[in-house]
Amino acid sequence: MNKEILLAGFGGQGILFAGKVLAYCGLIDKKELSWLPSYGPEMRGGTANCSVCISDEPIASPLVSDPDMMMAMNQPSFEKFIGKVKSGGKAFIDSTMVNIKCSRNDIECYYIPATQLATENQITGTANIILIGKMIKESGLFSMETIKKALEKCISPKRMNLMGVNLKAIEIGMSL
Structure with a gap:
């Protein structure tokens, strides 16, 4: 298995966090991996993208130029990648x-109204995790047990109250 994943959007949409969740899933499943964040100088509203490589073999380069999977959370990222x-x-x-x-027509595109779903389900700010849920469902990369363990690692102890919200977001994504 060798998957190269590119996640992209605006700063503040949780792109780096989503990439970190995927990276921890790979660590938990004892895969080789790399996580390479990239963001503009602005904290929120600027550009952000994250490359994640997950493999059974050592990874030669953390750069993802031709991703197997891509997540776009805004139009500029969609157009660029x-x-x-x-x-x-x-x-x-x-x-x-x-x-x-x-x-x-040579790729599969999944159009998920993730931001709208997060708002409707009163879990604003989890559109990134809804998309990760859909990605994991369609790719079969990780089990729900692995995802839960990864979220436990990624969410700081001070914010562990957000665990349930993130699990709900994963479940919404997987149900689509």
């Missing part, structure tokens, strides 16, 4: 924030 997804790959798009469709 959709053309880079490998043929046969998968794209997970927050359709609340992206109002255009992919013209490619």
